[in-house]
Amino acid sequence: MARENTITGGRSATSAVIPGRWALSVGNPDRWTPSGFEWARLTEIARLESGHTPSRRNSEYWGGDIPWIGIRDATSNHGRMIFETNQTITQAGIENSSARLLPAGTVCLSRTASVGYVVTMGVPMATSQDFVNWVCGPRIMSRYLHYILMAEQESIRRFAHGSVHNTVYYPEVKAFHVCIPQPQEQERIVALLGALDDKIAVNDRIAATALDLVSSLFAESLAEDSDSSITTLGDVTGINIHKASPTSGGVIRYIDISSVSVDSYTWPEVTAWEEAPSRARRKVSAGDVIWSTVRPNRKSRALILDDDSNIVASTGFAVLTPRKVGSAFLYEVTRRKEFVTYLESVAEGSAYPAVRADRFAKAVIPMLSRSRMVKFESEAMQLHHRIHVANKENRFLAELRDALLPKLMSGQVRIRDAEKVVEDAV
Known part of the structure; x- marks a missing residue:
């Protein structure tokens, strides 16, 4: 099906050998494989495809019905099957550029400044030139290749090089080799890991x-409350009121800017205070809301419900502590479009627009009457606690998947043993 000289053109595959950790290598590493596994050149079992960006000067190429994967799509959907994209292109955009419409199941790997993000197309799509893409043949399942690339994140970043931005170049990509079992074994491994991912998706x-x-509860409460009023965020909230100081021998769970996205955050590992960056100074407690002060248009924010005294956020966050209102109310008013628009209007700086703490304090917010506030807070917090339970379960499932992933890909753990582990744990 696939061939060494793929339709991407350009330079041929490198002759260098750069082994990965588990099941991926630039060049054939010619090393021992478990029983039933073998090394195969990826371009011989999957068709390599490139991506392209149609001219943005021509409006007829954009806004069509063809999803087009860009870096933002990959960063927000890393490790997932993707069905929708931030931008779309038209058939004219395909016909008048080097962009290609690729089939559902195509595995995409970001290879430029943001190296290593992996998504799989859930429907036919095109991608930007920031990706290398594989249409898998019968010897390798697309989801199995997806899991190999997920397991080899460290190796993929090591394969990248460049003077300005690290990039995985095509000579290395064309030389990719993967260590794979027979399709039947791939199916069992994919089914097991997929069950964990499917449960995460449900949560x-x-x-x-x-x-x-x-949000619906809040809108309804505000609309029906004849005694609602307005106030400022600073009147009902403490902003950055608790500072964290390094302690000798102490530990920290550090939340940095990159770990927070829209309404979610990555649970931080425990590290020593001595290893924490100098920006780790904002103490965070259960019930606090954290909002990134940098680039407010990205809406990087989260409600913290973990009762862990070691959580510390970067000084790049405004930590909002409820005083006269509840946590659910505080979070909801800072999620409203009006609040985000206000932050964008008072941000300072061109390259990295940021909002000062005093600007947060002056934000105008709606206030519910006392009775409405109590009712909303009670109902909303029940929902937030359900969200928290789902997120905690996902942490456990993701840790289990990530622990099994490289061992299954490398054959260190066989599928029958992994199935027992998952059965006992889930």
């Missing part, structure tokens, strides 16, 4: 639905 949908319900 994500539960959390998203619950958050939408909170």
Whole structure:
């Protein structure tokens, strides 16, 4: 099906050998494989495809019905199957550029400044030139290749090089080799790991639905409250009131800017205070809301419900502590479009627009009457706690998947043993 001289053109595959950790290598590493596994050149079992960006000067190429994967799509959907994209292109955009419409199941790897993000197309799509893409043949399942690339994140970043931005170049990509078992074994491994990912996806949908319900509750409460009023955020909230100081021998769970996205954050590992960056100075407690002060248009924010005294956020966050209002109310008013628009209007700086703490304090917010506030807080916090339970379960499932992933890909753990582990744990 696939061939060494793929339709991407350009330079031929490198002759260098750069082994990865588990099941991926630039060149054939010619090393021992477990029983039933073999090394195969990826371009011989999957068709390598490139991406392209149609001219942005021509409006007829954009806004069509063809999803087009860019870096933002990969960063927000890393490790997932993707069905929608931030931008779309038209058939004219395909016909008048080097962009290609690729089939569902195509595995995409970001290879430029943001190296290593992996997504799989859920429907036919095109991609930017920031990606290398594989249309898998019968010897390798697309989801199995997806899991190999997920397991080899460290290796993929090591394969990259460049003077300005690290990039995985095509000579290395064309020389990729993967260590794979027979298709039947791939199916069992994919089914096991996929079950964990599917459960994570279900929990994500539960959390998203619950958050939408909170917003509906708030809108309904505000619309029906004849005694509602307005105030400022600083009147009902403490902003950056608790500082964290390094302690000798102490530990920290550090939340940095990159670990927070829209309404979610990556649970930080425990590290020693001595290893924490100098920006680790904002103490965070359960019930606090954290909002990134940098680039407010990205809406990097989260409600913290983990009762862990070691959580510390970067000084790049405004930590909002409820005083005269509840945590659910505080979070909801800072999620409103009006609040985000205000932050964008008072941000300072061109390259990295940021909002000062005193600007947060002056933000105008709606206030519910006392009775409405109590009712909303009670109902909304029940939903937020359901979201929190789903997120905690996902942490456990993701840790289990990530622990099994490289061992299954390398054959260190066989599928029958992994199935027992998952059965006992889930």
